[in-house]
Amino acid sequence: MSDSADSLRDFTAANVALAEREHQLSVLFNTIADVTFVLNVEGEGRYRFVFANKAFEKTTGLPVEQVLGRYVEDIIPEPSLSLVLGKYREAIASMERVVWQETSDYPTGRVVGEVSVTPVPDEHGRCCQLVGVVHDLTKEKQVEMALRLSNERFAYALKATTDAIYDWNVGDDTLYWGEGFENLFGHHLTENPTPFSKWADFVHPDDSPRVVAGLRHAAFETTNLFWEEEYRFRRADGAWAEVFDRGYLLRDAAGRPVRMIGAMQDITPRKQAERQQRLMTEKLIGQNTDLQQFTYIVSHNLRAPLANALGFSDLLARVDKSSAVFETSLQNLRTSLRLLDEVLNDVNDILSVRDEEAGYRAESVPLAAVCQQAVLGLQEALQAAGGELHLQIPAELRVAGSRAYFHSIFHNLISNAIKYRADARPLRIDIAATVTPAEGLTITVRDNGLGFDREQAGDNVFQLYRRFHAGKAGRGIGLYLVRAHVEAMGGQVTVASRPDEGTEFTLYFRPHADENLPH
Template identity: 85%
Template sequence: MYNPADTSGNFVAANKALAKREHQLSVLFDTIADVTFVLNVEGEGRYRFVFANKAFEKTTGLPVEQVVGRYVEDIIPEPSLSLVLTKYREAISSMERVIWQETTDYPTGQVTGEVSVTPVPDEHGRCCQLVGVVHDLTKEKQVEKALRISNERLAYALKATTDAIYDWTISDDSLYWGEGFEDLFGYQLAQNPTPFSEWADYVHPDDSPRVVAGLRHAAFETTNLFWQEEYRFRRANGTWAEVFDRGYLLRDAVGRAVRMMGAMQDITSRKQAERQRQQLTEKLISQNADLYQFAYIVSHNLRAPLANALGFSDLLTRVDKESVVFGASLQKLQTSLRLFDEVLTDVNEILLVRDEQAGYRPEPVPLAAVCQQALQGLHEALQAAGGQLHIMIPADLRVAGSRAYFHSIFHNLISNAIKYRAESRPLRINIVSTTAAAQGLAITVRDNGSGFDRERAGDNVFQLYRRFHVGQSGRGIGLYLVRAHVEAMGGQVTVASRPNEGTEFTLYFRPYADENLPH
């Protein structure tokens, strides 16, 4: 007999489960460092806030409860308001994500951010909501301003000749140093002048052929009056300074070099700032791509199982619980909720990786040992597959990075090779490292597995939820994590693959990355 009370109870339980999931999603968004908000698109070009995460309140100083339910014109002041309204209309018209930068005054002060809005269509294809993400660039802009000011001060300092001034007397091959040499590099000169060879000994061995030999070539084999180079110079404490050295050659009546007056400028801080700025730019580009993928996950991967769950929960309220339809619908509801949970788990793992990268500090990592540790966890799977793995990395090779990141990289690449092996031949995996002064370090992970069509895959290899092997289970985030870890350590990763031949991943890390690490 049909029992309305039972149906009502199931409906309430389903609603509670749905409410719990919505709460979990809200908590998830509140862990995101970037400002995230959702706007309802209403008539006459008006937009009402229906969601804002905690980062919204932290960044703007506006309490979330005072924002949700209000229109954008009540929250965003001019002149930013006119700009955002224009961008909202552009997103709705094109039904594509729109990105821009804006600076707005809030209770917390002036905030500069990169804003993106993504239109969400209803069942008729019309935009019903806008999902917005704001990445706060305020600190980065302040760093850029500070760097500009620092460069200006450096120019004035050069005019004041506070660098290491020297006078090279070519006839007796000696260098007389001004006071700046001791101040910049920490040496206490026992005698002054010093032999030219003493300066040459402090030049980094990899730079010496270019710098020392280049200077002598300019002095003795050309008629040049000016010489300049950038190179690494050893300080008294054993670390390396990056210097810009320029000099003026005095020549006699027949063109022979007799003296050179010059100045060594310590540009270590400037070079580090330039590298940080480059890394920041690359990070922002990467984060923008990640945000695009994250918006895709929210609008598609989460939306589909959630919509299915809602449909089946509604159906369950209208059919007899003893019927075949009820049982099948309940099973499909459970499947939808499980898929929903899996996507949430993936997103949580991705967010954890990004949080870890924010606090990343490099350490000297013994690559061969870490690779062996990663293999231990996969040894049984490798044996079961009848495979062999050869690690050709010097035992004493240490690289500036994160031990946990390298462990994750090796684990993912080895497990992928095992999973996607070719059934027609025994699996072989080779992990090889090569080093060169100019190119830095390259780590190659090569297998003879089933491979895939690299050209067809295009730029999607390392994106979320991209899989290239039919009939194999997988979550599609392993290679995303590999790229994230490599780039967090300042490296790059490439892949080459051909169907039924195998796959080769190459990890590149810049030269001299570990020079100033503690030993």
């Protein structure tokens, strides 16, 4: 009886201990965040749930009590079911742990997980159970998907914009460029990101102190979050693009710059349009000034000789043809008509210049040859005046412009120098031309003639009928034509002069000055 009681007590204690271990295991598995389940392997390739932890219910939305005792095909939906059955067979055949990624739809929604099953052998070495663990990847996959979609949107945005997007890593002093950089400026990126200095090297030397140093000043010596500048940036072909650059600075808690996200926009067409509009505005103002000049011509230069001619013709009709009054009146009538003809010729010249400007087309002009042609036409007058002309224009120099305009400019300036020479000294005329990529073309025409008071002349030097030497014959239209031709080619003309010392005209033509003109 005693042995039997002892055996009963031992059996009961063993069951209690077993139950305690099962409880501890259940508590342990139910505190694990990963889904854990156990399947009994039954005949004909069927698998029955005998255990599932609380994470199983939380992840799938299926109550554990409705899962236990049921077969896999009752719980796992297609198309995942076919996949997992194949993996179960693989694990049983190899008696090794098998891992795969699975996506299934449950009451909680779509679940993405990394699944592993480990076979458990019986005493004969055959697989009797499969222990499964599912690590829920749903949130990670959602974040990954959102990031991928965000990256796709960003990539499409980069393709859609014409700007060169960049990311300046301040710590590394490198710039990461979007696709727009190569498309806009033609520079092939052998590395990306590139050193900050590579961008700085492409900024125009005249703009670099303001732009490059200005950006570093804004980043390191201020607390500004925004920076923007307009500057010139060298393309791969050597041409200069005009860009508008703006960026946003990201700073740490201490205010130190960490990154700057920015975009370079090619505004070359817009700036060219602005310059063209400005030139057209200036031209319109000039034309309005010319209209005022024409009003002056009509009201004074034209009306006076016309009125005189009418008066003398009326007088001729009333006096004796054999009288001295008739002869004098006839002579005065001829003089008035000659003056009237000169004024009409001036008007015709002015209108012709305007017509030529409307049809202006730039050509390659051999400047020295054109100047020599103008000199040749005035050679007789120059020799008669005892003058010398020194030409310092390189024979190979060719410039964009109008051959006829340059010929007219040289002809008028040389003829003026001959006309207004000083009798006290031999006439000397110096003509020179220089051209540089940065400054463009500069032409100077200098003489040692009579000169005039430049300050007293003010801004009227190039106006119609503006004359500075009453004792010299002239129409006062030559300098007007010089300015008109220079401005028609996109240039500017200035004059410096002092009485009895001489006069110097300087013509400036910026690089590619004519390309912005309204052709």
